[in-house]
Amino acid sequence: MKIRRFYGKDMREALKQVKDELGDDAVIMSNKKLSDGVEIVAAYDKEPVHAPKRQQAPTTPEPKRRVDATPTLSEIIGDSGPDSLRALLEKQIQAKESAVQANSNVQPSPIAPQRTTTQSEARQPQARTVNEPQQDALNEMRQELASLRNVLQFQVAGLIQQDKGRNHPLHGYLTSKLQSMGISQALANEVVSYTPADTDERQAWLFLLKLLANRIQTEESNLLTKGGVAVLMGPTGTGKTTTVAKLAAQAAQKYGAENVGLITLDSYRIAAYEQISTYARIIGCSVKKAQNAEELSDLLFQFRNKRLILIDTAGFGQRDVRLIKQLETLKQSTTANINSYLVMQANSQYQVMQQTIAAYKQISLQGCIFTKIDECYSLGEAISAAIEHKLPVSFITDGQKVPEDLKVADAKFLITSAAKLYKKHVLIHTSDNSLNNAAVAV
Structure with missing residues (x-):
């Protein structure tokens, strides 16, 4: 398949040139509007039997852009490259097939690649039913993890409280006593922290009662x-x-x-x-x-x-x-x-x-x-x-x-x-x- 370009002052004249030069079997690849006319790119497989010479309309001046026109496909590829578009496409297909064969020879990873779901498949109810059990399992795992986290937080808080009780047994006893009296936990911890270190249980209790009275x-x-x-x-x-x-x-x-x-x-x-x-x-x-x-x-x-x-x-x-x-x-x-x-x-x-x-x-x-x-x-x-x-x-x-x-x-x-x-x-x-x-x- 070969490619040629035709220029005319309008689309009708350019199409006429294509028909006169290449015949009825020519394929229009693209068209582009220029400042002084129209450009058509046409492709053909065989040379016409009687290919008339290209005649230019006497009234149509030579477009200025033909000097700086975009080079043809054969000019870009060169003489050493393939001279048809079909050969180029076949070469690209062969390169893709060789790349696929090379990837198939590589050992696959243990994690299978995620399959891309097309829009038509996403609309099907069967795809949703397949994912619903997985989503339910994930939700159940999240709930179990949240429950484990709450239990661990409770256990850590208890360990911290036990550690405080071992380090300051009097403070722990007084805090428990104030909470049994109805004092909130935050207020009890606050006032107990002011308890003097060198004091017995009765003196510390009287000190806390006086401190609460002052508050x-x-x-x-x-x-x-x-x-x-x-x-x-x-x-x-x-x-x-x-x-x-x-x-x-x-x-x-x-x-x-x-x-x-x-x-x-x-x-x-x-x-x-x-x-x-x-x-x-x-x-x-x-x-x-x-x-x-x-x-x-x-x-x-x-x-x-x-x-x-x-x-x-x-x-x-x-x-x-x-x-x-x-x-x-x-x-x-x-x-x-x-x-x-x-x-x-x-x-x-x-x-x-x-x-x-x-x-x-x-x-x-x-x-x-x-x-x-x-x-x-x-x-x-x-x-x-x-x-x-x-x-x-x-x-x-x-x-x-x-x-x-x-x-x-x-x-x-x-x-x-x-x-x-x-x-x-x-x-x-x-x-x-x-x-x-x-x-x-x-």
């Missing part, structure tokens, strides 16, 4: 002393309304009932207003109900001459969406400086207290009030939450009597009560009743 923050001037506007918030069932009544009764005894005002925002609970109005009638102070931020601002303006204004709120859990609406109502009431206090049960779980403080910290908290101290078997959880969040403890309540069962918070009293509860419900319980519990279990 508890209390209000220097409580709301009964400084007065103003105070709002009590917290989850449902923490005793907010009863605590408001206790505070109002003590303030009425100290400053007079006419200097105390009560406001309730609880419009969700049945008979909530009737309950607080009953307390107000017994105490002799005024009570009002607010539905929104505007009504709360109006009532605060009406009670502006009162020495102490206590606001009772509805109880919402930390995940209740209505809590956000209540907090926004308190934020919008800018007519007075409102001090916010969080009311929490002292017998709640540590994680519940953590989540509760985090939810109510959207507004600035002045302090917290721990209720139901008399129902606790452990006080370490409440102490840990207050210390870790640096939340001052304002009051504690230890009963239902109004107004007797309300005390100003004292750090020493809280730590002493926590130590007594630990001694009463942990040490004595485990030592005296271990045999009885074992017998009952059997």
Whole structure:
């Protein structure tokens, strides 16, 4: 097969030249548009029987680019090379076949090459079903590796803890003792690290209790002393309304009932207003109900001459969406400086207290009030939450009597009560009743 180039001013003239020179058996390989015409590359196998001489149109000038035209295939290859395109293709095929034979003689590697999946094969459902068992096996292996990693981490943590216990047996014993009292692990490890080295177990225990007492923050001037506007918030069932009544009764005894005002925002609970109005009638102070931020601002303006204004709120859990609406109502009431206090049960779980403080910290908290101290078997959880969040403890309540069962918070009293509860419900319980519990279990 030989190749020739033809030039014309348009495609019709160039095709006519190809037909005149090479005949009807010529094959058009390519065409290209030039600045002064068209170039066609044609191929032919045999010379035509009557090959007329190439005639150029008199009107068509010789293209300037023919001097610098791209050389033909025969010119590139040279006289020594093959003079047809078919020979070149056969040579390339022979080279590929020889390369394949050389690769087949090499010993194959133990890992088989990955087969390339074509697009048509990927669409077939059979290919997916073949890979599904492999994917399931890989997922199972990943799960087993993750489980082994968790077990190893647990074992390493235990070995580290045992190593600490061997190196510092007193520290390990004191940390375990504080955790049994309800103190969180992070806080227990922190305070134990300050224990003096040259001390016995009793002195170290007293040192830790004093250190915890120093870490508890209390209000220097409580709301009964400084007065103003105070709002009590917290989850449902923490005793907010009863605590408001206790505070109002003590303030009425100290400053007079006419200097105390009560406001309730609880419009969700049945008979909530009737309950607080009953307390107000017994105490002799005024009570009002607010539905929104505007009504709360109006009532605060009406009670502006009162020495102490206590606001009772509805109880919402930390995940209740209505809590956000209540907090926004308190934020919008800018007519007075409102001090916010969080009311929490002292017998709640540590994680519940953590989540509760985090939810109510959207507004600035002045302090917290721990209720139901008399129902606790452990006080370490409440102490840990207050210390870790640096939340001052304002009051504690230890009963239902109004107004007797309300005390100003004292750090020493809280730590002493926590130590007594630990001694009463942990040490004595485990030592005296271990045999009885074992017998009952059997």
